[in-house]
Amino acid sequence: MAKSSIKVRAKVKSGKAKVKCLISHPMETGRRKNKKTGKLIPAKFIQEVTCEHSGNTVMNAQWNNTISKNPFLAFSFSGANSGDTIKISWVDNTGKSDSTEAKMK
Amino acid sequence: MNEKRRILLKGTFAAGATGLAISAGLLTPKAVLAAWPKAAFQAKDSKAALTASLGSSGMTESSDIKLKAPDIAENGAVVPVTVTTSIKNVEAISIVVAGNDTPLAATFNLGATTDGYVSTRIKMGKTSDVTAVVKAGGKLYSTSKNVKVTIGGCGG
Numbered sequence: 001m002a003k004s005s006i007k008v009r010a011k012v013k014s015g016k017a018k019v020k021c022l023i024s025h026p027m028e029t030g031r032r033k034n035k036k037t038g039k040l041i042p043a044k045f046i047q048e049v050t051c052e053h054s055g056n057t058v059m060n061a062q063w064n065n066t067i068s069k070n071p072f073l074a075f076s077f078s079g080a081n082s083g084d085t086i087k088i089s090w091v092d093n094t095g096k097s098d099s100t101e102a103k104m105k
Numbered sequence: 106m107n108e109k110r111r112i113l114l115k116g117t118f119a120a121g122a123t124g125l126a127i128s129a130g131l132l133t134p135k136a137v138l139a140a141w142p143k144a145a146f147q148a149k150d151s152k153a154a155l156t157a158s159l160g161s162s163g164m165t166e167s168s169d170i171k172l173k174a175p176d177i178a179e180n181g182a183v184v185p186v187t188v189t190t191s192i193k194n195v196e197a198i199s200i201v202v203a204g205n206d207t208p209l210a211a212t213f214n215l216g217a218t219t220d221g222y223v224s225t226r227i228k229m230g231k232t233s234d235v236t237a238v239v240k241a242g243g244k245l246y247s248t249s250k251n252v253k254v255t256i257g258g259c260g261g
Contacts, residue, residue, distance in 0.1 A: 016220070029228070031206075047141040048141055056216055056217075056218070057216050058215070058216040058218060058219045059213060059214070059215060059216065059219055060213070060214040060216075061211060061212070061213045061214070061223075062141055062142065062146075062158075062211065062212045062213075062214070063210070063211045064146040064207055064209055064210050064211060065146075065207070065228075066202060066205055066207065066209075066210035066211070066227050066228050067210060067211060067225060067226070067227055067228070068182060068183045068184070068225075068226040068227060068228050069182065069183075071225065071226065072185075072224070072225055072226050073223070073224070073225050074187075074222075074223065074224035074225070075213070075215075075219060075220070075222060075223050075224070076219070076220045076222050077216065077218045077219040077220060078218050078220065079218045
């Protein structure tokens, strides 16, 4: 199985979960030109990142091509327990997607 | 469901008429809300982008929002931005970069238990104001910060 494009670190401290994730993705804006051919590199960027915790969507991020390459996202939510699983998934403008599940520490 | 939405999105990309799709009964309004708001992200103007994404552009300056961003960004391709707010019942946080061609960088829709805190990294084409917009209780609050982008990258 291919390695997931998403790296997640989640920690719970007194009921509050702090989630950090790194996604490996080129985040092409569609404005850059290939130096050799002079052609525009087609846009390829993540449009939506969703994080679910026990069936609830705790975060739904909608991104533009303005987000940096290999995007980083951090957020926190309450009502979490150590050992809970969170699911993070993304979809890009070409329809590609990936998701991963992680256990919170 | 996801598959369908992608196809629908592609369809609307081509036709550019989400409204038509609604009137044709292809999409329920809820599905439209959940879909990526193309109009918002392609708007060339901050106000138009915010109206399309959050429903209005009338904002109140608020000191309850903290926007952490560098004063000088050596590399415009990676500018770390952190938004923290003490405002209650935050529904969404948006990041707007006024100087970019498409000002709306991101909208984070928060769940009921999610704290008013997001951190990410954005690209900036040139020196400009970065604005954090927080939607709470149907109202918009904002705070801005000017971030200088040095092209040479020699530390300014």
